[in-house]
Amino acid sequence: xxxxxxxxxxxxxxxxxxxxxxxxxxxxxxxxxxxxxxxxxxxxxxxxxxxxxxxxxxxxxxxxxxxxxxxxxxxxxxxxxxxxxxxxxxxxxxxxxxxxxxxxxxxxxxxxxxxxxxxxxxxxxxxxxxxxxxxxxxxxxxxxxxxxxxxxxxxxxxxxxxxxxxxxxxxxxxxxxxxxxxxxxxxxxxxxxxxxxxxxxxxxxxxxxxxxxxxxxxxxxxxxxxxxxxxxxxxxxxxxxxxxxxxxxxxxxxxxx
Numbered sequence: 001x002x003x004x005x006x007x008x009x010x011x012x013x014x015x016x017x018x019x020x021x022x023x024x025x026x027x028x029x030x031x032x033x034x035x036x037x038x039x040x041x042x043x044x045x046x047x048x049x050x051x052x053x054x055x056x057x058x059x060x061x062x063x064x065x066x067x068x069x070x071x072x073x074x075x076x077x078x079x080x081x082x083x084x085x086x087x088x089x090x091x092x093x094x095x096x097x098x099x100x101x102x103x104x105x106x107x108x109x110x111x112x113x114x115x116x117x118x119x120x121x122x123x124x125x126x127x128x129x130x131x132x133x134x135x136x137x138x139x140x141x142x143x144x145x146x147x148x149x150x151x152x153x154x155x156x157x158x159x160x161x162x163x164x165x166x167x168x169x170x171x172x173x174x175x176x177x178x179x180x181x182x183x184x185x186x187x188x189x190x191x192x193x194x195x196x197x198x199x200x201x202x203x204x205x206x207x208x209x210x211x212x213x214x215x216x217x218x219x220x221x222x223x224x225x226x227x228x229x230x231x232x233x234x235x236x237x238x239x240x241x242x243x244x245x246x247x248x249x250x251x252x253x254x255x256x257x
Contacts, residue, residue, distance in 0.1 A: 001030060003151070006150060010150075011150060016098055017101055019151065023147065027142055031145070035047055035049070045156065046165070047153060048162040050150045050152075050199060054146045054148055060200060064176070070107045071094055072107055073100075082100075105156065108161075115178050116182050117185075117222070126228075126233070130255040134250060135240060138241070141248060159194035159195045171253065183226070193206065193207050203251055204248050220234045
């Protein structure tokens with residue numbers, strides 16, 4: 001396993017905060033060890049991994065940023081930004097340095113004020129074959145990770161705000177970045193699940209300990225509302241959750257293996 005600082009030629013996105021590229025990962029347990037290590041080394045910040053299909057995840061994230069004007073600089077004081085943000089005295093027109101990340105964060109959070117978990121429910125349907133894929137992902141997540149993973153040290157304290165470091169959800173029938181935020185906030189506030197991963201198809205959440213039995217029942221009830229299906233559809237997933245302290249959920253219209 002190798003971890004090195006991310007360079008501009010290793011990502012299609014601008015580097016707005018400390019980021020690292022992970023390659024030759026041997027197991028999901030190894031990824032969790034990295035997560036815990038970097039979380040301890042960066043108090044007050046949030047660790048976000050990319051998960052499945054890095055190229056597609058970066059593509060949709062870039063479009064999410066553009067379509068929701070998350071890098072719009074109008075109305076912000078740019079006088080204290082890094083000089084690298086300017087060319088011939090004019091701002092480049094896009095965010096490219098850590099000094100500008102506050103703009104992305106503020107633009108993102110402004111658009112989350114009128115959305116909560118209830119408004120996200122029934123936004124997605126889930127087919128039987130998708131549930132089977134979710135079960136497989138939650139049993140063997142390592143098999144669904146990209147060979148190259150980017151570790152993002154997002155300068156936000158709340159895990160669900162980490163989405164503004166890698167906003168995703170672009171296509172019309174997917175959950176959008178703000179719906180993903182509302183879902184992540186709900187899972188944290190009700191179950192203490194912290195968002196730790198964002199891929200092209202699914203989100204990853206983790207907590208310090210396994211979820212209590214009564215809370216698992218509540219979680220399954222919430223998932224049935226989220227995906228507009230019967231609770232019994234998640235009987236197998238419920239048993240899988242009992243054995244883990246993490247969960248992976250789809251945020252796209254249709255999940256393919």
